[in-house]
Amino acid sequence: MSYLSLTNITKQFGDTVVVDNFNLEIEKGEFVSFLGPSGCGKTTTLRMIAGFETPTSGSISLDGEDITNNPPNQRNVGMIFQSYALFPNMTVAQNIGFGLTVRKLEKQLIQERVDEMIGLIHLKEHAHKFPYQLSGGQQQRVSLARALAIRPDVLLLDEPLSALDAKIRVSLRAEIRAIQKRLGITAIFVTHDQEEALSISDRIVVMNVGEMEQVGTPFEIYNFPKTQFVANFVGSLNNADAEVVDPANGILAMDGVHFKTADEGMKNRRKGDKVKISVRPERFSFAVEPLKENVVESTIENITFLGSVVRIQISIGGTKFNMDTFNNPFLELPAIGAKEKVMCSKEAVLVL
């Protein structure tokens, strides 16, 4: 049995179903991210685990115990909020020690644990400062230490990096992941930022309109999306309409241009079926010898410099695609309007 189980969880607010029949098993020490757009139900699911919302139906069990109806203060679940939620009337040390104080632990033990946590987040010199005297990143680290001080069974992080600037966000997420690995704590991270989810998680749960679209490792989610929504939401994607020409050999036609795909589902389709094909921009490249499958003629429409990547907009048989290539100082780019042969592997052509 898994450490944390969510079984047939449904949550309704009035007539609106916010989370619909959600099932998930999480192992001890795993870092799972809930990824999805605003309103997809990821925060509501997290709040049900925390005990701030009660499921309309279904059950939640933690380490074999049914906690569905336990109040939040009896779950031993640590939570980190987007707005930090530090107590303004308490110093950093008092904030970190609050959970231990309400548990009526011995003063000596509280002090030791607070010192340990302050050391963990590298804020020793700020121990006696009030939250308003700290930067956003420092406040969120205090919030992390406060949640960890109670040695929670599960750590819940509700978009904890959204209010921070880009650089702090990247460094803090690495810090959160390092601490989580070191302590071996089970963590659930809610985000709408795909890069965050891909970089930090053991597994990602992609959610859409209250339903789970796909669960998998970051590698699986990015490279083998199971639905059009996952493919579009995670990473950039080119989409186009196509027609099945030869299902047995995986041949499709798009604006008269033939593509080959390795998609297994093609065997179940019939000639003439209308399908949507998707190709990630980085899977296209300028055709080089030896030429493989899916070599097609294209027209260069536009070139955009994005720093480490150069995005080239190409037109294939009237349909526009983006093609990404790594930037380097010696990169020779074609002129706009030029005709170039581009290619992509048959594995890159997803039929969704």
Next chain:
Amino acid sequence: MATVKNRKVAEMSFLARLRKFPFWAWLWFIIGGLYFILPLLATVEFSLSWDPEAPFKAYQRAFEDNRFWSSFIASNVFAVITIIASIILVVPTAYWIRLRLPQARRIVEFITLMPFVVPAIILVFGMIRVYSTPFTIPFTDVVFMRPFTQSRLGTDILIVAGYMVLSMPYMYRSVDTGMRTVDILTLTEAAQSLGANWFAIITRIILPNIRSALLSGALLTFAIVVGEVILASYLGVTAFGPYLFLLGQHRAYEPAALSFVSFLLTWLAMGLIQLFTGGQGQAAGAH
């Protein structure tokens, strides 16, 4: 040549500064200040004019009167009890409405405005009518409680309840405004996730973070209770308000002296608020 030029520059900068001077703002500020200070100065001047040989005679006489001390102490005790009881009633109410029952906000705000609509004289007559008859077991003549108005304790309970009603608009609004400046919901959830129960949340998180709002409400309640005349007069309770009123009917100088003393006490309370809050609102950290 250079001196003339310098003088012109100086004149120009003076005119520029004069143009920047917020004349109208200062004018209204001075008029407003005089409106408040002149009556007070007149009261002080009058209280000191009883005997040119002994300017503080009115103060001396007032303080020598035992009735002053007994009424003053009684009113202060009532004020403290009213403040504590109001906090116990209003803070959890305002907190719960913000947290779980925002739809009840309009109803509660309407109720808190009732003391402005219903005069104190109506309130006290209503209280006397309801609480001057013995409490009986329904449908029987068996008395299980004597009327409140027939005992000292009962009357004291009634007057504190009356004071709580009169001060409710000020206390509720102060507390509600204080809670608006704090993210009550998230702080509550953060405390709950750390294992805190409701009592710990209210006493250790909510109250400290609305401290200056509580002090404002307490000050207003204090001022209302100490100056209140009608409830105390009709319930026959020894209090500072009726004493001052009676004194004013028979003496000239002592009431003026005591009015000034009341002002000083109010200022002292305001000073204490500044001292406790460090001149900061609770949003900045309440410390």
